[in-house]
Amino acid sequence: MNEDGGPIFRQIADQIENAIVDATLAEEAQAPSTTELAAFHRINPATAAKGINQLVADGVLYKKRGVGMFVASGAREQLLKRRRNEFAQLYLRPLLAEADKLGIGAQELTSMINDRKDPR
Amino acid sequence: MNRIVSAARLHLVAPWLPLLLPWAIMASSLAINILIWGVADIAEQTGGRAGTGGLASLYITLCVVYMQAVSSLLPFAMGLSLTRRTFYLGTSLFAVGQSFASGLLLYAFLLIERGTGGWGVGLKFFRGFWLVDNAVLQVVIFAVPMLAVAFLGMAVGAVYKRFGSVGVYALTIGAILGLGGSVALITWQNGWPGVGAWFTDQSILALLAGWPLLLALLFAAGGYAGLRRVVP
Amino acid sequence: MNVDGTLPSAEESRPVATMHEVTMRFRGHTALDNVSVAFQENVITGLLGRNGAGKTTMMQLMAGHLVPTSGQVEVFGANPYENESVLARMSLVKENQKYPEYFRVTDALSAAAMLFPNWDAAFAQSLLADFDLPEKRRIKKLSRGMLSAVGIVIGLASRAPITFFDEPYLGLDAVARQMFYDRLLADYAENSRTIVLSTHLIEEIADLLEHVVLLDRGRILADAGADDLRASAISVSGRSDQIDRFAAGRDLLRREGAGQLSRAVVRVQSRDDRTEADALGLEVAPVSLQHLVVSLTSHGEATIPPSADSADLEEVSR
Numbered sequence: 001m002n003e004d005g006g007p008i009f010r011q012i013a014d015q016i017e018n019a020i021v022d023a024t025l026a027e028e029a030q031a032p033s034t035t036e037l038a039a040f041h042r043i044n045p046a047t048a049a050k051g052i053n054q055l056v057a058d059g060v061l062y063k064k065r066g067v068g069m070f071v072a073s074g075a076r077e078q079l080l081k082r083r084r085n086e087f088a089q090l091y092l093r094p095l096l097a098e099a100d101k102l103g104i105g106a107q108e109l110t111s112m113i114n115d116r117k118d119p120r
Numbered sequence: 121m122n123r124i125v126s127a128a129r130l131h132l133v134a135p136w137l138p139l140l141l142p143w144a145i146m147a148s149s150l151a152i153n154i155l156i157w158g159v160a161d162i163a164e165q166t167g168g169r170a171g172t173g174g175l176a177s178l179y180i181t182l183c184v185v186y187m188q189a190v191s192s193l194l195p196f197a198m199g200l201s202l203t204r205r206t207f208y209l210g211t212s213l214f215a216v217g218q219s220f221a222s223g224l225l226l227y228a229f230l231l232i233e234r235g236t237g238g239w240g241v242g243l244k245f246f247r248g249f250w251l252v253d254n255a256v257l258q259v260v261i262f263a264v265p266m267l268a269v270a271f272l273g274m275a276v277g278a279v280y281k282r283f284g285s286v287g288v289y290a291l292t293i294g295a296i297l298g299l300g301g302s303v304a305l306i307t308w309q310n311g312w313p314g315v316g317a318w319f320t321d322q323s324i325l326a327l328l329a330g331w332p333l334l335l336a337l338l339f340a341a342g343g344y345a346g347l348r349r350v351v352p
Numbered sequence: 353m354n355v356d357g358t359l360p361s362a363e364e365s366r367p368v369a370t371m372h373e374v375t376m377r378f379r380g381h382t383a384l385d386n387v388s389v390a391f392q393e394n395v396i397t398g399l400l401g402r403n404g405a406g407k408t409t410m411m412q413l414m415a416g417h418l419v420p421t422s423g424q425v426e427v428f429g430a431n432p433y434e435n436e437s438v439l440a441r442m443s444l445v446k447e448n449q450k451y452p453e454y455f456r457v458t459d460a461l462s463a464a465a466m467l468f469p470n471w472d473a474a475f476a477q478s479l480l481a482d483f484d485l486p487e488k489r490r491i492k493k494l495s496r497g498m499l500s501a502v503g504i505v506i507g508l509a510s511r512a513p514i515t516f517f518d519e520p521y522l523g524l525d526a527v528a529r530q531m532f533y534d535r536l537l538a539d540y541a542e543n544s545r546t547i548v549l550s551t552h553l554i555e556e557i558a559d560l561l562e563h564v565v566l567l568d569r570g571r572i573l574a575d576a577g578a579d580d581l582r583a584s585a586i587s588v589s590g591r592s593d594q595i596d597r598f599a600a601g602r603d604l605l606r607r608e609g610a611g612q613l614s615r616a617v618v619r620v621q622s623r624d625d626r627t628e629a630d631a632l633g634l635e636v637a638p639v640s641l642q643h644l645v646v647s648l649t650s651h652g653e654a655t656i657p658p659s660a661d662s663a664d665l666e667e668v669s670r
Contacts, residue, residue: 001559003640007579008559035541042534043559044396045541047579123436133466134452134459192452195558196460198417199449200467201439201512242435348434351417 001041008043012051017060020071021079031061031069127202128217130193138189139218142181149174150245152300159242162332174245183276186215190277190343195352208274212340215234215270223263227255250328261265261328268332268339275343281350367515368393368546369414374423374558376409376570383409385570386423391514391548396560399550399579401567403647407550408446410567411516414548415444427514440469442513445507445524447500451491458487460502461509468510475539476509482531496523508539514546522552529553533560554642564641568649574670578641585644586626589615590634598629606647617647 001008018034019025034052038045039096052069055061087091099109131138153174156162189211197207205349230246238244279287306315319327367390376384384406391397399407413419413425416432416439425432432438451460457480465471480487483501491502500522503552507515535572536558540547543599551557564581566574574581585605588598592614595607603619617639620626639647 003555003558003642004638006638007582009579036543038537041559042537044562044578046395046562047559050579075510123440123467129466130463133463134454134456137452137454182629188453195450196452196455196463197467199444199446200464200506201415201442201510202446202467203416203434203436203439205434206436212385351412 008047009050013054027071027073124209127206128214131214133262138164138185145181146178150179154239157243179269183273186270186273187277198352219263221267226262264329265332268336271336271339275339278343278346360398365392369427370383372424374420377421393542394564396547397563398561405567406570412520441513443510443512445503445517445520447519455491470511472509472511517549560639586618587637587639588629588634594632
């Protein structure tokens with residue numbers, strides 16, 4: 001795990017969320033178990049469990065007693081929604097700050113975006 | 121009790137040093153004595169009265185073995201989560217067992233020596249002033265001094281662990297001064313005849329089993345006290 | 353950990369080894385100064401700190417090898433000194449464990465098997481194979497790394513409910529160290545065990561730790577969850593004057609600068625702190641555990657290594 005990436009449990013939670021968002025991990029599918037995660041990432045099982053528990057608390061995962069953790073239905077939608085809200089803070093602000101530094105105006109920015117989005 | 125027995129068994133894990141070496145040394149002493157007796161025909165020369173202190177080698181070596189046991193086995197045992205007390209009791213148990221087993225073995229050697237006429241050369245290695253008629257008492261006479269030197273060794277080992285080499289030197293100097301002082305005192309008081317009389321008054325049993333037992337208990341108590349605060 | 357992978361709640365985890373206002377004074381040197389700490393049951397706790405911080409002394413006190421000058425030490429609710437029932441459930445793996453001169457590796461294991469009630473012989477055998485330890489060789493003849501491996505094998509296979517590892521990997525190469533961490537984690541995941549691990553190699557074991565106790569010059573500098581500790585500070589870099597503004601009113605742990613530009617490690621409370629740093633035009637980055645520990649214990653000496661993969665606090669091989 002990335003030691004400079006902030007709390008490990010958060011990294012674990014983020015990884016699972018990413019998998020749900022890009023549909024690698026489907027809704028109602030079983031999430032990796034704490035033991036699997038701990039062994040794979042070589043981290044303390046309690047830390048892995050903390051990441052999982054965070055997702056359960058957020059409603060992204062739910063627990064089936066005696067079986068394990070499963071992705072909640074609607075989790076993807078929920079995550080997408082949250083990430084859309086964070087998009088402005090995480091990506092737009094730094095982009096605009098950098099554009100500002102480089103003297104790229106709103107007009108130029110818009111045409112740059114359109115260029116990228118155009119199919120080639 | 122279980123753990124005390126385990127602590128005793130600890131001494132048997134690698135028996136080369138504690139069990140075999142002392143006997144090997146004694147055996148070589150015996151061999152040398154047999155050679156000398158045979159070559160120089162000493163039995164003939166001295167009318168069969170000459171003895172040898174070769175047996176002492178066994179006791180001295182054993183003393184060192186127990187010193188080693190405390191200084192090297194104790195830190196290891198504590199590394200395996202044994203309390204000092206259990207280690208000490210276990211080692212004491214081992215010492216008792218080892219002493220009496222040795223006593224039996226020495227008695228067996230004694231019988232063989234008698235039976236072979238002093239190993240064929242009239243050597244008196246296992247026979248000496250410590251001879252008694254009763255077999256059981258004979259074993260006791262062999263065993264108890266061994267117990268005493270065992271506890272002495274353990275006590276010195278404890279001093280070494282607790283106070284380092286300095287402590288052992290101090291102890292040795294103290295003992296020499298004490299002994300030397302006593303000798304000086306006795307000489308000054310012309311007490312040697314009295315001392316001699318006292319020794320001859322003692323029965324063999326008292327001399328070789330009674331007093332050594334007392335010494336053993338003294339050393340045991342001292343060793344235990346010294347061990348209590350040893351840091352491995 | 354419960355069977356379905358959930359953690360016992362914080363209230364369920366209880367202290368299994370504690371120190372209460374313990375001071376340990378040696379001739380002319382105070383190793384521990386009024387230290388109070390509690391190690392939780394079935395948690396892997398890292399005991400971090402520089403050389404001479406008091407980590408070894410702490411472990412020796414827990415194992416009853418030393419008696420505190422003042423204060424109380426309790427393990428499983430009782431004073432461990434000369435306490436057979438407590439010690440039988442404990443294992444201390446020291447970096448300089450002495451073995452009897454004539455012992456072979458297999459002798460050391462036999463002895464351990466006799467004395468640890470939960471000894472797992474099969475586990476010991478598989479660990480021997482993992483570390484490539486020659487069973488019949490005299491311990492005296494082992495390399496430094498193999499000697500450490502013997503201690504590790506005994507500590508792991510003892511299955512003692514509480515196991516202390518005091519820098520147990522002296523001389524072990526990186527591959528063997530990774531093996532140790534893997535086996536430790538695997539055993540911990542399968543069988544609950546309280547583990548306290550002291551180390552200089554913070555980065556290597558940081559991910560293993562659930563809880564961290566940081567000692568510095570005989571005092572506790574930090575006693576918190578590993579993730580909590582990681583989240584308690586950030587690294588900010590940028591213009592020195594902005595750094596100053598950000599650091600004002602906050603706990604500045606470490607600062608290095610070259611004139612106009614500086615870098616600092618600052619304690620933070622929440623997201624808002626990060627936002628503020630951002631707003632000041634500073635580059636914000638999380639701190640690794642090692643980074644944080646170095647910042648807390650440097651006493652103004654070494655500068656922070658520029659990246660996380662630089663050397664540990666102390667050289668491994670001596």
